[in-house]
Every structure is written in structure tokens, then in C-alpha cells.
Amino acid sequence: MIRLYHVSKSYGSAQVLHDVTFRLSKGEFAYLTGASGAGKSTLLKLLYGAEAPTSGKLLVGGVDASKLGPARLPLLRRNLGVIFQDFKLIPNRTVFDNVGLALEVIGAERREISRRVNAVLNVVGLGGKGERRPLDLSGGEQQRVAIARAIVNDPAVLLADEPTGNLDGAMAVEVMEILLSINLRGTTVLIATHDIGLMERFPHRRLRLNAGRMSE
Amino acid sequence: MSATLGHILRRAARSLWENLSLNAVAAGVIAAALLLGGAFWGAMSTLNDAVEVWERDVHLSAYFASGVDEARQRAVLAEVQAMPEVEAVTWVTATDARAYLEERVPDIQPILVELGEDAVPASLEITLRARYIGDETLSDFVTRLQRAEFEELDYGKEWVERLTAFLGLLKALGAALGTLLVMAAVFLVGNTMHLVTYARRAELETMKLVGATLQFIAAPFLIEGAVQGLIGALLAIGALSGLKAVLLGRIQELVPLGQAPLADGSLGLSTVLGLLTVGVLLGVVGCGSAVLRFWRQAP
Structure with missing residues (x-):
């Protein structure tokens, strides 16, 4: 589902990724780990075309x-779900509108948008909060809105950049359980994180980035 | 397709409403640009119309020399009438001319008495056919009209020529100023639209990140731009009509601009349509370029 062959990325003279090669199969769940500045976010940006x-x-x-x-x-982004570290929610839109945006851009009918958004809000535990604005929600709830938007299209691949980075322990576990349930439906999931505790609690394949070089 | 169109129209309507102040600023900028350009263009075309009226009004007065008797005058009248350039000729006898002058300027009567019977000469008032009013044909006609019977040929062409030359200079200056105005308008509108997109960059960036196409993002903006342009053009049309009615009325009172009804307050269908078209184009192009700039910069 995801294949990288000898990928390198430089910004001017600064090389961020060195000859990265790996492969993720359909339905696989993996962590992309590494210290801050190791190149995790850059790798994700390459995957969603930023x-x-x-x-x-x-x-x-x-x-x-x-x-x-x-x-x-x-076309690439419509087949991907991306959970951004800073959520990228539109503050003056409702939760419903934020999640529905991913369906609007593919030209879904209003009724279909309504059905799928309400269903996915229930999946992430935000049923009944569709008319709230993101800034009225807690950090954990905002994270779940971002997850709902990323999965509402049933994407083949879900990328998450530090999805638990801003959450406390219990909330982080809840979010991980949601991501695992999405993975169980056949979605390939790649999570960039440096939360070792979480990786030990939910053990899966780890792709390690160290100063831009990959190892497993 | 219809669902996408529905989303686009809903987003355009919502955005127009939610960004009312920014949209008002954009419409105001377009209105100001059109008002400046329209006022300038209106002034130029009014002057042009006035000169055309003056040119059409050109007629010659051929004054008979003293001593040319009425029989001879009648013969010359017939010769002039036969000239192909001549539309109409009015023979004004010395008696008629004197009576006319006495009627128009009553105080002149003692002077006329003093000067005697030949004080006011007889004349032919010649109106030319429109197609012979051009510079060269008129000079040619005047040359052929010269006769011993005429003491003086008088026509108001010289000052019209000077005015036409002045207007030519004004037009050249106008073209330069007009170009500058259009460039300033496009710059102003483009930057205002850039501010509009900048204020909504988070929304637009998110849309791009979740898979929106350029068309999907740009379409509501283009609709907004068209609405801003339309409102701006309507404001400019209203202001220009008012300006035309008030200012040109005053100017015409001070300086007679000929027979054309210049100050009736209406701009004419072609001007109105032109302003609407330019307004909508300014809005659409301004918004389109701002969105395109955003699209290129956003991740």
C-alpha cells in the first residue's frame, strides 16, 4: 500500500531524509518513530504530497x-486520511462541517454527507456534538474530530502525525483504540510518534528514523 | 456534479455573508476604481461629443463687398447653391442683416445711422453637407468659393481645429492615465482579494489538504468576485450618474457645449454594460489570481 524506494529529502544543504526504503502492506499498522527532528513529519509530508x-x-x-x-x-489526498499534529480544524465551522468537508470535496450528496458524518462522529464518540465549534471542545475531542474527518471517506491509508502528542494518558489510549478499530476494518495505518509507552502498550511494527536514516 | 455545484453555491453564499466586511471593502475598491476610470472616460467622451457637435455646426458666412448689387448677389447665390458641397444657403440682404442687428442689439442703432446705408453688408450663410466638413475638403471649398464679389469669408473652423488638436493631446494623456488607472485598479483589487484569501487561509489550506481541487476551492471565490464586481459596478454607475447630472449640468451652464443633451444624468446602455462587465471581470480576475497565488503556496 505504501512503498518507498531510496527516498531522500533535502532543504538546501540540510538533508532531512537519507535513502529511505520501506514497504507497508494493505491493512498493516505501523509506528514511525524517532526523536524530534528525526524526519518523521517530513516523511509524512512526502506521503500526502505536501x-x-x-x-x-x-x-x-x-x-x-x-x-x-x-x-x-x-486524487492522492482523496484516498488518504491524514490526522495532523495541529488538527487543522476550521474554527468558524461546526464539527459536522469540518468532518463533512472531506466528503464535500469529492462531490458527495448532502444526504450522504449527513449519514456518513453522523455515523463517523458516533465511531469517535462525538455523537450529538456535530453542531459545536472546535474551540468549544477539549483537546481530546478536537483530536477526535480530526480523526473523524480523516476516516469519513473510508481511506485506504491513514497517516497520523503525533495523534496523541497533546493528550493525557487516558485520552491517548482512547484515540489509539479508535485508530486500531479503523485498522481492523482494513485501513493501512502509519502513525508518527515518539510515545514509547503507547507503542509498548499497543505493540506493532516500528519504523525507526534516526537523523533521517531508517531502520526497523 | 449537481452536488458539487450545490456545495460551491452554498459556500459562496455563506462566505459572502460571513465575510461581509471584507467583501464590502473589495466591492468598494472596485467601485472606486470604476468611478475613477468611468469619470475619466466619461469626461473624454463628452468632450469628444462636444467637438463633433461643433464640427457639424461649422458654417460659412460670405460677406458681399459694398457695391455688389442685388442682381449680382442673386447670381452668386445661384452659383453657390450649385456647388456640390453646399447643403443650404440663406441669402441675407443688407436690409435683413441690419434689421436683425438692430433687433438683437438695440443700442447699436445710432452707430448704424452714423455709418450709413452700407454699414452692414449682405451675406450668404452657407451650410455644408456633413461629408465635406473634413479639414482638406473645407479648405478646398473655401478656395473655390473665393470671388471678387465677396469681401470676407468667415467660418469658425480655426478654433475647432485648435480644439481638435488639443483634444488629441488630451486623448494621448488620457490613454496613459487610463492605463495607469487600470493597472492601479487591478493592483488594488488583487491585493484586496489577497487579503480576503489570507484571512481564510486556514480554511483553504485544510480544504486543499483533504483533497479539494483548485476548481473546487476557486469556484466560490470567483462567484464572490463576480458579486463584488457587480455590486462595485452598480455603486460606480449610481455615483457616475449623479456626478454627470450635477457636474455636467453646472459645466454646461458655464460653457455651452453645443446642442447635445450632455447632462441628462443617464450613462447610456453601452456604458452601463461596459462598467458592469469591467466590474465583474475585475472581481473575478482579482479573486482568481489571489486563489491561484494561495494554491501555489499552500502545502
């Missing part, structure tokens, strides 16, 4: 993300 690799090739859901022009970028 950055282009300096060299190498990466395939996401069969799409060559390394050669994606601006016109084809939306």
Missing part, C-alpha cells in the same frame, strides 16, 4: 507521489 522528494520514488495506494503534479494531487 513536499516532493529530492530523489527516490514513493508509491501511495498505487499512485506515484514523487511525480505528482498539482492537478493530480487531490
